[in-house]
Amino acid sequence: MESKVKISMKKESRDSKPTIVDVARLAGVSPATVSHVLNKTKRVTPETEEKVLQAVKTLRYQKNALASTLRSRNSQVIGFVTSQLHSIFWLRVIRAVEYTLSQNGYQMFLGCSYGDPARELELIESMLQSMVGGVIIATCINEINEKELPISPQIMNFLEERCVFVDTYPSGMNVDFVGVNxxxxxxxxxxxxxxxxxxxxxxxxxxxxxxxxxxxxxxxxxxxxxxxxxxxxxxxxxxxxxxxxxxxxxxxxxxxxxxxxxxxxxxxxxxxxxxxxxxxxxxxxxxxxxxxxxxxxxxxxxxxxxxxxxxxxPSWDIGETAASLLLEKIQEKKEGRAKREVRLKCExxxxxxxxxx
CATH class of the missing domain: 3.40.50.2300 (Response regulator)
Known part of the structure; x- marks a missing residue:
């Protein structure tokens, strides 16, 4: 009976993923120190850094990059909300956005509203609460109507300060926009x-x-x-x-x-x-x-x-321009800046x- 218990415990340990606590225990340091080493947020001695990195290697620990960035106010994650996924045009735009973001050290968090304005607002609110750095929006909302589609001041401020709309945008809003002629x-x-x-x-x-x-x-x-x-x-x-x-x-x-x-x-x-x-x-x-x-x-x-x-x-240029414009906005961190509208030429x-x- 004792032998069976030991086998069961070993199997559970082998199947579970190592955590930052496991790394800290093996290296003989605190979890905070492990975090500082992995995220380079605070200097530690070379000896301590070597212990942590060796423990990471031994346990094959992998940091959850998405989770860590979402916990940070300076998030390296950008949201993209689209109204459809079946269109070749939008797939090209999304690919351009993802590539541009990745080249600048950011990750993309994709959500689809399927043409439902209420769902679009839910996605935007979810991304805001997850503290993404900003959002690019291919909206299905034609106009903001307080009776039919109420929007909180917090979300409205987020849309104006940390978002870029592509292709179209709701009438009456003062937002950054990338479209065509x-x-x-x-x-x-x-x-x-x-x-x-x-x-x-x-x-x-x-x-x-x-x-x-x-x-x-x-x-x-x-x-x-x-x-x-x-x-x-x-x-x-x-x-x-x-x-x-x-x-x-x-x-x-x-x-x-x-x-x-x-x-x-x-x-x-x-x-x-x-x-x-x-x-x-x-x-x-x-x-x-x-x-x-x-x-x-x-x-x-x-x-x-x-x-x-x-x-x-120019689907690729639309996505690339929107991503670049948003990164410029969130990195400048200027409130009350003049809104920009970029119009690209069609062929x-x-x-x-x-x-x-």
Missing amino acids: NEEASFQLVELLLKKGYRRIAMVNGDSRILTARERRSGFFKALKEYAVSVDERYIFEGKNLGKRTGLEGANYLLSLDSPPEAVFLASGNLTVGFLEGCREKGVRIPGDIELVGFDDIEWTPVIEPFLTCCVQ VVIRNTFQKG
Whole structure:
């Protein structure tokens, strides 16, 4: 019986991970001394440091970097809150943010709201309580409404002082922001259609309360006005968001009209995917029956027909710029600093019929 007890105790010891207390006991020092050696927060004698490092090696102790930084007010962890994870565009942005942070000695703490404003606020509050150094936010919140979406003064201050928004931000907030030249790029895309002689041009877009949707809408109307083309309200379809379902709904609506449009401007890559699905279901040829231009270069666009003309957002530069701007903010630690808005240029890539015209 005694032998079995000893075997059980050895197994438990072997399976459990060594702690800082175990390291301190083996080195003959206090846990605080071990912490000072590992985190270089206080000088210790070379002999003591050697004992601690030897104990760490013997026990194969590994410091929990994330836990230790979250306990520090000078956290080396940056949060990233996104509203979606399935988009190629956002995956590229996230990768750029993570790489930029890692090159500067920071780690990234990722959370997804799945398009739910309440969940987004919960994630931001959780990160604030965990004392992250700051947060980059791809928000799904269009506007701050005290009745529908109350925000505490503490969170509001955190958003303004230690956060950077990307792609869009809630109206009425004084925050740092990194985005693209939505209006100008949309104008250029619609102008391509106008120069080819199209006049029955439609738009499929999301809710104009969304900053990106509102600015891309503005570029569309600006181009029509520039070429003295009157707006036909039948050709304007605006759904709840910039997602695939809205694109499909837009296709079903526009293609069912007695006089369908000759060309369509699509305000996002996800809208384009949904619209293409609707065209396929109705047997509509692209190009041939209808011409399309849109925001975002979908992964398969250059290799699978139809080869769509589109506006390419600099996803890597967006992520890198947002991370660099946030690090600059939190390292300067200046309160009341002027907010910055950075707008990066999109590239219009011309494909298919536009190359023949």
